[in-house]
Amino acid sequence: MSNQAQEAREALGARLRGFRKDAGFASGRAFALATGWAESKVSRIENGKQNASEQDIRVWCTRTNKQDHVEDLVATVRHIDELWLEWRRQLEKGAEKRQEAALPVYSKTKVFRIWHPTLMWGTLQTSAYAAETFKQVRDFYEIPDDTEAATAKRLERQQYLYRGDRIFNVLLAEQALYTNFGGPEVMKGQLDRLLAVMRLPRLSLGIVPRSAPTHIWPGNSFSMFDDKLVLVETYSAEFSVTQPREIELYTKAFTLLKRSAVYGTAVRDLIFTAIQHYDQMPTD
Numbered sequence: 450m451s452n453q454a455q456e457a458r459e460a461l462g463a464r465l466r467g468f469r470k471d472a473g474f475a476s477g478r479a480f481a482l483a484t485g486w487a488e489s490k491v492s493r494i495e496n497g498k499q500n501a502s503e504q505d506i507r508v509w510c511t512r513t514n515k516q517d518h519v520e521d522l523v524a525t526v527r528h529i530d531e532l533w534l535e536w537r538r539q540l541e542k543g544a545e546k547r548q549e550a551a552l553p554v555y556s557k558t559k560v561f562r563i564w565h566p567t568l569m570w571g572t573l574q575t576s577a578y579a580a581e582t583f584k585q586v587r588d589f590y591e592i593p594d595d596t597e598a599a600t601a602k603r604l605e606r607q608q609y610l611y612r613g614d615r616i617f618n619v620l621l622a623e624q625a626l627y628t629n630f631g632g633p634e635v636m637k638g639q640l641d642r643l644l645a646v647m648r649l650p651r652l653s654l655g656i657v658p659r660s661a662p663t664h665i666w667p668g669n670s671f672s673m674f675d676d677k678l679v680l681v682e683t684y685s686a687e688f689s690v691t692q693p694r695e696i697e698l699y700t701k702a703f704t705l706l707k708r709s710a711v712y713g714t715a716v717r718d719l720i721f722t723a724i725q726h727y728d729q730m731p732t733d
Contacts, residue, residue, distance in 0.1 A: 454688065457529050459497030461522070465509055466495040472513035483512055501526055535686050536590055543595035544583050548602035554674055555609050559616065562673035562703045566622040566657075568630070569639060570672075572606040573619070573646055578639040579603050581631035610649060617652045620706055622667060623659045626723035633727040640724050647716060655710030656719050665705040673699055 469491075474480040477491040484491075493499035501509070506522045509515075539547050555572075563570050569578060583596045583603075609615055629636060647654040657667075671681045679690035679699045690696055711719070 454529055455497065457525065458500065461501065461525055461529070462495045462497040464522075465501070468509065468513040468515050468518075469495075472515075474513075480512070484508055500529065503527075536684075537592075539687070540586070540590050540592045543593040544586055544599035545595045545602050548599050548605075552602075552605060554678065555606055558674040559614070560675050561615065561617045561619075562700075563617070563619045564668075564672075564703060564706055565620070565625055565670045566667040567624050567670070568628050569621070569625055569643070570619055571603050572610065572617075573643065574603065575635075575639050575642050576600055576604060577635045578630050578642075581635060585630075610646065610652060615651060617649075618655075618703075618707075619652065620655045620657060620703070620710055622657045623719060626656070626720060627726065633730045633732050636727050637724055640720050640727070643720055644717065653712070654716060655707060655712050656716050657706065657709045658711060658719065661709040661711075664708050665702055667706075668702065671699055671702075673703065676700070 469477070469480050474483065477495065478488045480486075481488040481491045490499065494501045494505065503523050503526055506526060507519055510519045510522065568582070571579065574582070579600045580596050583599045586592070587594050587596060610617065626640065630639075643654065646652055669681055669683060671679055673679050673696070676693075676696055677691065679696055681688055681690065690699065
């Protein structure tokens with residue numbers, strides 16, 4: 450969980466602990482007996498180790514005679530949930546809706562800072578490459594197959610590469626050139642796409658060579674939208690970073706990653722080498 454979400458959960462737990470004590474329940478065990486919950490559940494909620502559900506909040510406030518706080522605390526719980534969104538919940542009806550949800554964020558952003566250590570950034574993907582990624586998403590999360598629709602929505606983002614005065618600072622690790630989605634032909638098409646878009650005036654494409662000295666460990670991929678939002682993806686969830694001091698850490702990380710990157714002719718050389726690699730692979 451992001452630090453911001455964890456801090457919010459701990460603060461909520463401390464507040465609920467205060468309600469319990471004010472109501473005369475001297476221990477978590479006494480409160481557990483009154484609610485019919487396990488004592489461990491009370492302890493975990495109060496110490497920020499477990500999410501309180503909206504129903505938990507209503508029961509807690511009823512037992513402690515704090516019903517006037519229900520609306521505020523339910524809003525807090527929903528905010529915590531928004532900070533850490535489980536992929537399965539986001540993707541339960543397929544991947545298209547998640548791709549569509551990104552479009553308003555892109556339309557409002559002026560400066561993008563993108564780091565992908567293992568694959569191509571979605572906005573630079575070809576349709577064939579994107580479709581292969583969505584097939585893996587479908588299989589991994591066992592969600593409905595809407596690959597075609599999700600791919601189309603992802604490709605809609607590309608309009609922002611050509612419109613307005615947006616600035617795109619994109620960093621890929623060299624591994625992204627070799628992570629094989631769909632075989633040699635799909636990968637060569639994707640690498641050709643990189644060669645084409647790197648000529649765009651407002652796109653800065655850097656690649657961190659695999660042997661480059663590092664100034665910070667690669668970490669997870671992340672996308673920064675101005676200085677307002679950072680999205681970080683893991684296997685289980687996507688979380689949003691909005692707290693200024695946390696955003697500053699990602700800004701610092703991006704700066705350190707950028708120190709290891711090469712640009713221009715060196716990038717083209719790395720891409721051509723990767724294309725030669727796929728030329729030598731069997732296509733079957």
